[in-house]
Amino acid sequence: MTKVRVVGMNSICKELAEVGISSCGAEETEEIMSLDKFEAYSLDPEVKAVVVGLDSAFTYAKLCIASLYIHTGGAKFIATNDDAYDMVGGRRLPGAGAMV
Numbered sequence: 001m002t003k004v005r006v007v008g009m010n011s012i013c014k015e016l017a018e019v020g021i022s023s024c025g026a027e028e029t030e031e032i033m034s035l036d037k038f039e040a041y042s043l044d045p046e047v048k049a050v051v052v053g054l055d056s057a058f059t060y061a062k063l064c065i066a067s068l069y070i071h072t073g074g075a076k077f078i079a080t081n082d083d084a085y086d087m088v089g090g091r092r093l094p095g096a097g098a099m100v
Contacts (some may be wrong), residue, residue, distance in 0.1 A: 003046040006073065007066050007099065008053025012080065016051075021027035023051075025065070033061040041065065043073045054096040 005025040006012050011022045024044070041064075050066045069075040083095035 003044060004049045004051055005044075005047045005069050006051050006053070007058070008055045008096070012051055013063065022046075025050075025062070031059065033059075033064040038064055038068075040058065041051065041068055043068060045073070047073060047075055049076040049078055051078045051080065052094065052100055055099065058099055060100050061080065070100050 002021045004016055004021055006016070006023050016023045021082060024047070029057040047069055048062070050069050052066070070077050079100040081098050082098060084097040085092035085095045087093070
């Protein structure tokens with residue numbers, strides 16, 4: 001079975017599930033990604049894509065894991081949108097594009 005790694009909101013996981021695609025990664029990950037953890041991180045061979053959406057709980061660990069799947073595991077990289085920011089109260093709130 002093909003699986004998708006999600007960096008973003010759980011709503012992406014729900015939408016993928018509705019069309020029969022298994023996903024992982026939207027849940028919280030390790031707070032700190034040390035060099036040792038990065039080097040020892042085990043990739044799930046069923047993950048074939050990394051999908052990025054807005055994630056208000058984005059961490060360096062999520063970035064490292066996504067990078068491993070893309071560069072080492074050969075996963076495709078998919079961005080849900082590339083909005084640099086959203087306007088909130090007259091201020092620019094970083095959007096998904098800032099993570100892309």
